[in-house]
Amino acid sequence: MRRHFVHFLWGFLTVLLGFIAVFFISVWNGWIGYMPDMDELSNPIDKFASQVYSADQQLIGTWNQDNNNRVAIDYNGLSPHLVHALVATEDERFYEHSGIDFIALGRAIVKRGVMRQASAGGGSTITQQLAKQLFSEKAHNTLERLLQKPIEWIIAVKLERHFTKEEILAMYFNYFDFLHNAVGIKRAANVYFNKEPRNLNVTEAALLVGLCKNPSMFNPLRHPGRCMQRRNVVLMQMVKSGYVTKDEYAELSQRPLGIHFTKAKPVNGSADYFQAFLRQYMMAKKPERENYQAWQNRQFVLDSIAWEQDPLYGWCNKNTKRNGEPYNVNTDGLRIYTTIDTRMQQYAEEAVRKHVGGYLQAQFNLASRYKKNAPFSSNISRRTIKEILNRSCRQSLRYQRMKEQGATPEEIKRSFRTPHEMTLFTYHGDIDTVMSPIDSIRYYKSFLRAAFMSMDPHTGAVKAYVGGIDYQHFKYDVVMGGRRQVGSTIKPYLYALAMQNGMTPCTLAPNVQRTYGGWTPRNGSRARYGQEVPLRWGLQQSNNWISAYLINLLGPSQFVNILHDFGLNNPDIDKNTGPVLCLGPCEVSVGEMTSAYTTFANGGIRCAPLFVTKIEDSHGNVIAKFQPLMTEVISEVSSYQMIDMLRAVIQGGTGSRLRYAYHLTADIGGKTGTTNNNADGWFMGITPDLVSGCWVGGEDRDIHFDNTAMGQGATTALPVWAYYMQSIYADKRLGYSQNTKFSIPPKFNPCQAADTINVNGIQEEYF
Template sequence: MAKSAKNKKEVKEQPGFRRYIIWFWRSFAAGVGILILLFLLASWGVFGPMPTFEELENPKTNLASELISSDGKTLGKYYLSENRTPVAFSDLPQHLVDALVATEDERYYSHSGIDARGTIRAFAFLGRRGGASTITQQLAKLLFHGTSTKGWRRYTQKIKEWVIAIRLERQYTKNEIIAMYLNKQDFIFNAVGIRSASRIYFGKEPKDLKIEEAAVLVAMLKNPRQYNPHREISKKKSLMRRNQVFKQMEKNDYISKEEKDSLQQLPLKINFSPETHDEGLATYFREYVRNSFMKNWIRNNPKEDGSFYNLSLDGLKIYTTIDSRMQQYAEEAVIEHMKQLQAEFFVQNTAKRNPTAPFVGVTNEEIQNIYNRAMRQSERWRVMKEQGKTEKEIRASFTKKTDMTIFSWKGTIDTIMTPLDSIKYYKHFLRTGMMSMEPRTGHVKAWVGGTDYKHFKYDQVIQGARQAGSTFKPFVYATAIDQLHLSPCDSLPDVYHCIEANKYGNVEAWCPKNSNGEYSGEMKTLKNGLAESTNTITARLMDEVGPAPVVNLARKLGITSDILEVPSIALGTPDITVYEMVGAYGTFANQGVYVKPVMITRIEDKNGTVLFEYVPETRDVMSREVAYTTVNLMQGVADAGSGRRLRHDFAQNETVYKEIITGYPYKFDNPIAGKTGTTQNQSDGWFMGMVPNLVTGVWVGGEDRATHFKSITYGQGASMSLPIWALYMQKCYADAELGVSKEDFEKPEELTINVDCTKKPEKDKLNIDKDLDDLDF
């Protein structure tokens, strides 16, 4: 025992052991010194530039601008490569944060940017038992480095990440770092940042994520492509990785073993909702805002330093008047009706039934002109022309087959065809435009420029001016009521009537026929005349007031399209947009006050600073009495005229009608004012419908006027457009939160014009006796 103690004492006193101890501590000190030197060298920028204090304070990230609905929903975003909209930590559910920490950085709340235990473990086992990167280091890499480098540069990059991570920990709280990290992550499929990922993969905001959904997104952080729940090839891996997240949460006491076992049994479910410029809600409206409103606003509102805002990078928040629910109902109504109407159009335009399909009543030369015009107006022609190609080369390209995707009502079709054949194919499809607006505020609540923005870019709401047809007639009636103080109960004869040549600038005499080519010879009240859209009655009113006052009224109603001061405008020959018509009709519902349609109410920068707030543009156009009387006239259209199918079954052609109309009969029992419109050869079908707090306009027709139904049964506004309005209103009324009115239109307190036609008028306001004397029976 004594000998053993003596030997130990001798060993300790051996010079070699002492040298070993000294060498160890010197090596350790040298290692620490080298590490400190490396940190200093990295901070001095020897290994490459380091972010400045200002950059750490405000890291540069590309932020998508966001279009927000009046009910607080995101309609869409504008971005180049990164669809990113940041959220605050307070908007993240706790189980998402717990899953992230448990899986990516167990000791996140106890380190200051670098996990010493994790780093030593990574060195000892060469990374086989997990990496050493903390959440803060990963954020440093995302903000200032990007993809990993190889070789010795990887080591210097890692040192820079350590330095930046420590600086970030000093600059931000732990919660802020987590929010920054999740906002920066790319989950692919245009899902950059946790908010985009939550919306695209699950169709909801981050705060609404369930724990199993949050775990799927955390699982993707390791490799968003390899563990992607949308890719068929990676769904199994995504499920396994999600379950590993649950295991980590249980290990770190965020959930119990029972909860883990239960959660791991859940199937993998996602609600994939891609956010691209061609898909999603309100695509036509979003493009209008981007290419028209915002382009003009940015050009006229530079920043303080003279530079211009970048819609795709600066993270603007654009608040709109669109109601996401009403927009959804409008798009559903359009699709439901147009799908069936188009099916009937295809039936009537087979090669056997119509050799010139889809055109009616045109020559082969006229058809060729249509195709030539379409080629010249195409994007292909424009691009090749800018490239310096000759017309011969451009035309030749239209006859070469190429891979393409085309629209069909059964889904997108991948096919091979020539560009010219695709032009011919798309000429068969009917187009539509629809807009809905609150008349009192001018707030546009729904905007549908077509059936599919990806394949039909032309916006029929604001770009597609078409002949207004009989929807123009209320402007004539309103002018006559204002100038002549007429009543809806006043009567005029339904007989042949001409406005002589040169009376109002018309070179030839204008003698319009009724749509059926017949004249009843009976006296008709103005209310019946408008309800039945009797052309002779409108012509007589135009003869009394002249076209100039009608054009003047149209201008005051916000119609800027060209209108010639000739009598024929009474029947709707001017080309007018849906946007203009809805604004004009809104004046009648708003008691004579025109309110310019409003789409954007406010714009904020990424910090919430208000950059723009709209100021309403209003003007008094007509008295409340005239406006109400005109509305009363248009109520006759829905009660007993061309819009009466809104009220009950329509006996005439009922079987045929039901075949193409979804939801018919509609059986509305509330006050409705409106007007149908059908142009020559059924080329355009309109319906303008109003209730006290909502005005909606719908147009349906072919891209070319030669594309139309042969018969009035299918081609009239009451068949082509009215059903879209009816379906839309049914959906709106079913959603009580929208508050769409079922009340009557407000009646002026002192109404001097008789609108109750049950009372016999004292006399006709026009010189009917003279008119009858001039008739030739």
């Protein structure tokens, strides 16, 4: 009996060992679970990340699975204290094992698994932790985590076979997220100590290594006491490993944390909004109506147009690799060459920050002190404000997660009114505070938003793209993603239609207030009231009565048609076919407006935005090239006439402060725009080589300046354009000069045309 039992045990052990062997062989070869191939292991940080380059040959970003744009450094860029602290704390036999420390693993199994000692320590090596960070998804339960462990062991062994110990340490530090947008050790050293990793001293290195255990729990900004305790634990481990003496520990453990916090900033010119837009744009799928909500009909139409007309939209799903699968920008190692110029991008971001963040926001905050409903307008009711805030709550990630988890409406409401620890944006750097989510929503609504885009009117190349005031905290992109009412910036399209119908800048029109089908437009000025005034003067002064006269004369349907030719494809334009359309109530994106204005600077031909010039595969083969998409909208003569009128806006009209306040002497045309209640401020500016557009406003239309002097486009948006162009002209490397003129024939007379017409009973003579 005993012999049979022994045989049974030996048999069971043999079967068990055989099962374990088969299991590990299956895992090793990827038959069970996920096992990255050898090529992927050779570049585990990026996992075949796509690289995004600017037009001036700068790497502005990498796209991978975890969405982190880290800046990697090699082992030589690490402080020795970092290496000593990590090895002493996480893996004291790191240099002795080949990926798995069987001594530590056995100790963990006995003490944690059998004896249930929570403080017994783990058995994972640094290499195993790296394998987990790189290749393991977050486990949802204990069983799933247990199944991940063998996979991580094998990946760790393979990592050890393919990389030196030094490379593994560098990868570990480059990958880890230290919070506060400090992904990777370079960003962490910059953010917490304003240093490079190689210059960190022993206490600074110990602090950062201490964060590796749990960065949220030991956050030095929120929990400095807890962080210091953890730092000193790391220092004590360094004592045990012989990297620090006991006498040194006695002194080092008493030192303050020494935090010199600096908000993580993107690499200059990295264009975060642009990268986020481009990534989504290229990965878009063919629009299917069932994938859109009922209220998203407009977006479905716009996406459908983009799918048919723009090769870049949905490029990954329109093209396939050799194996027949569609491309993926996160895993296929593409090299994407964009039209962004990092220098111009930096100037655009600085211009937005300088005016909107440095001046305009301070003025808005000052005005809000006297508003009981701040930051909302005094003209709306508390009930309306409550509806706006409730809608924002429902759209928040917190609300959606709680609803998915089955929370009741009362629980959700209580959560939004309960103070929580949070990090808030300010223009002077992030701050940690305690605030209820509903109050934080109201706080963020107090910030004015802005968007800016600049492009070459002859090639369509987008040189600068600023979708908002700060990507980390305000991710909504108003350049291509958002649309706002355009106000008077729509008027040049109407005047272009007039030029196409035989009028000239000198054609006279009655400057009187009239009623058109029950609609009586108002005007901000009664200058020259009752007179016959030239159209040039009408656009220069942004006169609403002249615009109403023209759309009544030419017809709203003809105006709608030319708006589509200019690239304004919002289906809402087709619904709003009354004469009021001439004052810009329709919603358009900054990108569409900027593209439309290229028509005037490019001889009547509109250039669609060109974001990418070419794409290469991971082997450097060119797999796609992109050319500008151009459409003739108006005649060349009409474009010259429009330049004449847009120049007048700058010379003596609503854009004249570019001359007397910002001292720009270049050949400039432009148009300001302001919508009802100053909700939206616009400026569109054209030069011979650049067309740029800017919008400034609140997140909601009920957030705005209550007085026109501060809320008009000439005050809110025009200065951003001015600061940007000042920087462009000052940087001689870029090749832009204020002496460059529009390419108009020297003897061209804008008041002459090809034939003789009769407008409003006035005979005019043309050559």
